[in-house]
Amino acid sequence: MSLLDFFYSNRAEIWMLTLQHLWLVGLSMLLAVAIGVPLGILITRKASLNRPILGSANIIQTIPSLALFGFLMPMPWLGARADRLAIAALTGYALLPVIRNTYTGIMGVDPGVREAARGMGLTDWQLLWHVELPLALGVILAGVRVATVITVGVATIAAAIGAGGLGEFIFQGLAMVDNRVILAGAIPAALMALAADFLLGWAGRRLVPSAK
Amino acid sequence: MLSEVKRLVMPQPEQQPAMIEFCNVRYSVDGERDVLSNLDLKIEAGETMVLLGRSGCGKTTTLKLINRLLEASEGDVRVEGRPVREWDPIRLRRQIGYVIQEVGLLPHFTIERNIGLLPQLEGWPPERRRRRVDELLQMVSLDPAEFRHRYPRELSGGQRQRVGVARALATDPPILLMDEPFGALDPLTRAEIQREFLALQERLGKTIVFVTHDIREALIVGTRIALLESGKLVGTYSRAGFLSSGEPAVTAYLSVLRAGDRATES
Numbered sequence: 001m002s003l004l005d006f007f008y009s010n011r012a013e014i015w016m017l018t019l020q021h022l023w024l025v026g027l028s029m030l031l032a033v034a035i036g037v038p039l040g041i042l043i044t045r046k047a048s049l050n051r052p053i054l055g056s057a058n059i060i061q062t063i064p065s066l067a068l069f070g071f072l073m074p075m076p077w078l079g080a081r082a083d084r085l086a087i088a089a090l091t092g093y094a095l096l097p098v099i100r101n102t103y104t105g106i107m108g109v110d111p112g113v114r115e116a117a118r119g120m121g122l123t124d125w126q127l128l129w130h131v132e133l134p135l136a137l138g139v140i141l142a143g144v145r146v147a148t149v150i151t152v153g154v155a156t157i158a159a160a161i162g163a164g165g166l167g168e169f170i171f172q173g174l175a176m177v178d179n180r181v182i183l184a185g186a187i188p189a190a191l192m193a194l195a196a197d198f199l200l201g202w203a204g205r206r207l208v209p210s211a212k
Numbered sequence: 213m214l215s216e217v218k219r220l221v222m223p224q225p226e227q228q229p230a231m232i233e234f235c236n237v238r239y240s241v242d243g244e245r246d247v248l249s250n251l252d253l254k255i256e257a258g259e260t261m262v263l264l265g266r267s268g269c270g271k272t273t274t275l276k277l278i279n280r281l282l283e284a285s286e287g288d289v290r291v292e293g294r295p296v297r298e299w300d301p302i303r304l305r306r307q308i309g310y311v312i313q314e315v316g317l318l319p320h321f322t323i324e325r326n327i328g329l330l331p332q333l334e335g336w337p338p339e340r341r342r343r344r345v346d347e348l349l350q351m352v353s354l355d356p357a358e359f360r361h362r363y364p365r366e367l368s369g370g371q372r373q374r375v376g377v378a379r380a381l382a383t384d385p386p387i388l389l390m391d392e393p394f395g396a397l398d399p400l401t402r403a404e405i406q407r408e409f410l411a412l413q414e415r416l417g418k419t420i421v422f423v424t425h426d427i428r429e430a431l432i433v434g435t436r437i438a439l440l441e442s443g444k445l446v447g448t449y450s451r452a453g454f455l456s457s458g459e460p461a462v463t464a465y466l467s468v469l470r471a472g473d474r475a476t477e478s
Contacts, residue, residue, distance in 0.1 A: 116316025119279060119389075120330055120379075121305030130329070134320050 006180040014169070018188050021165035024155045025192075028087050029148055032094035037140065039095075040102025041128065054103070057096040065154045068092065069161050086155070086163035093154050094147035101143025105136030138208040145200035152193040156185065166192075231257055232278055232387065232421065237287035239273055239443075247273050248443045251287070257386075260413060260420040261448075262434030264427065264465075270443040271423045275389050278421065279308045291387070306330065309380030309388040309418075313395045315372045317364040317379070323349075324360040327379045334383060348378040351415075353408055370401035377409075381416070388420045394429065406432050427465045428472075431455075439465075 007014065036057075043050045060068070068089045073079045078088050109132050117131045133140075159167025169185025172178075232255040239248040248270040255261045263271035276282040277289045280301045289296045296304060317326050325332075327348055328341040336344070346356040352374040364372055373393060380388060394402045394409075410433065413420065424430055430437050437454050439446040439461055446461045454462060 110314075110316070110319075112312065112314030112316040113318060114316075115281075116310065116312055116314075116376075117318070119281060119305060119308075119310030119312070121302050121308075122333070123302055126333060131318060135318075 003180050003183060007184060010184060014184055014188060017164065017166050017168055017185070018192070021152070021155055021167075021189065021192065024083065024086055024090060024158055024163065024165050025148065025151050025196075028090035028094055028151055028155075029144070031087070031091040032098050032147060032151075033144060035091070036095045036098030037102050040099045040140075041106065043099070043103050044106045044132075045124075050103075054096075054100060057092075057099050060092040061096045065089065065093065065157050066160060069157065073161070082158075082161050082163040085161060086158035086165075090151050090155055090158070094151050097143040097147040097150070098140070101139050101146075102136065105139030105143075106132045108139065109135045138204060141200065141204040141207070145197060145204065148196045148200060149193050152189060152196060156189050231255065231290075231292065232419065233288075233290040234274070234277070235288040235290070237277065237284045237289055239270070239277065239282065240285050246443055248277075251443075251445055253438060253445060253448070255419060255421060257419050258417050259435045260422055260433055262430040262437045263421065263423045263440060264425065264430045264434075264437050265440035266425060269440040271425075271440050272391055274440070275391055275421055275423050278387075278389055279305050279310060306334070306383065307385050307387065309382075309385045311373075311376050311380045311388065311390040311393045313392045315364075315376040317372060317375060319364050322361050322363060323367075323375055326364070326375060327382055329379070330382050344382065345378075348381055349375075351381070351412065352378045354378075368401075370397055370405060373397065373405065374408075377412075386419060388418050390420065390422045392424055393422075395424070395426070402429075409433060427469050 039053055043053050063071070069085060072085050072089055075085075078084055113131060113135070114127070117127050122130065155165050156167035156170055158165050159171050166185040166189040169181050170189075171185075173181030173183070173185065232253075234251045234253040237248060237251040238246055240246045251274065253261075253274075263274055265271045273282060277284055278291060278296070280296050280299070283297070291299065291304065291308075317323075318329070321329070324342075324345050327345045328336075331341045331344060345360065349356040349359055354371060354374055359367075359371070359375075364375070367375065373396075376393070380390075394405055397405065406429065413433075422430075422433055424433075431451055431454070434451065436448055436450055438448045439454075439459075441461050447457075447459060449457060449462070455466065457463070
């Protein structure tokens with residue numbers, strides 16, 4: 001059976017695993033942004049937290065993904081279900097780019113603009129909402145984009161602990177020594193990463209005026 | 213002279229006494245050398261006090277102590293009779309217009325939104341904001357219809373600073389702080405804007421503290437000049453008083469002024 005025929009005859013399963021993969025990536029990214037952006041904002045306000053927070057996110061990223069899954073397995077509640085475990089690990093991986101880009105984006109706001117805004121009498125929240133976040137949005141989105149592409153890749157490993165996703169085919173194919181099975185997982189995953197990169201890049205250009 | 217007579221004869225603006233006072237103020241950073249020391253200065257309502265001095269003499273620091281962007285290490289800074297540390301910093305700054313050399317317009321806002329930001333945060337209804345923006349643009353010689361919807365990046369330096377002044381006046385604050393506002397402009401634009409600024413001063417009667425290192429500008433815009441050197445106040449002078457003073461720090465400036473004049477008489 002040729003590769004194309006294989007894809008066609010297994011399309012239902014490929015589709016299901018793709019959706020599972022999307023679910024893993026989507027939820028992790030949502031959590032990473034919900035946690036990472038506020039943390040990024042926090043370290044622009046409290047410089048003393050800079051090292052501990054960025055440092056921790058950095059450490060999580062350096063742990064090899066399979067090892068991270070392994071570490072989290074004995075944890076209560078998290079380790080109880082494979083998908084919970086996977087999402088926790090994936091969120092951890094996505095944190096560093098999001099936190100760091102939120103921080104650099106906000107710190108990169110023109111100091112003259114910030115000074116004028118403070119001098120006008122904007123409260124800290126107003127400064128954040130009207131000035132810093134809109135101006136940092138492009139950089140933050142770039143961080144989200146990088147994090148998403150990484151997450152699509154690392155999510156393939158989630159299959160190793162039974163969390164599903166396109167990694168299932170990759171691992172099966174490796175065990176069966178069947179290239180078509182491997183590619184049935186690898187190609188959709190690669191396409192997903194490319195699509196995410198493209199869409200987030202497009203969204204970034206749409207949302208952020210190019211000239212400042 | 214004429215402006216001084218006008219100020220006596222015309223009814224004073226119905227505003228709180230916009231007096232600013234420095235009482236033995238000292239400012240230093242982290243125990244390093246004093247940026248400002250023993251500063252005693254009074255700024256009366258309706259006057260334009262120029263803070264003049266070399267780079268690093270402490271004039272910008274003095275300005276920022278007024279709207280609490282910096283806190284004095286020792287001594288009292290009083291605005292309208294109350295020490296600034298007793299004011300809520302946000303409320304204090306909203307009573308004070310602030311114009312800086314870089315202008316600092318929000319690049320992602322139109323001119324209209326930039327000028328109308330503080331009114332918006334103060335809860336003004338949209339219609340009142342629109343009228344005020346139009347009024348302010350006209351005050352700074354910019355056609356509202358043409359400029360309202362533009363973005364800061366589309367404007368020249370002079371136009372941007374005019375918008376900066378308009379923005380500072382948006383809620384009609386009694387005090388204006390200006391930190392070398394025209395320093396980045398070319399000489400022709402600067403002269404034009406100084407003239408317009410004088411006319412605006414006449415009309416509005418605000419209390420203005422104006423920082424500059426340019427002696428010529430100080431003489432043009434100021435009703436009084438406070439000369440600062442190495443963080444200490446050398447003295448305050450009227451225009452005439454400055455020009456006739458024998459104080460060494462002053463004569464240093466005057467010789468530069470006259471050298472400039474000689475250079476243009478060829």
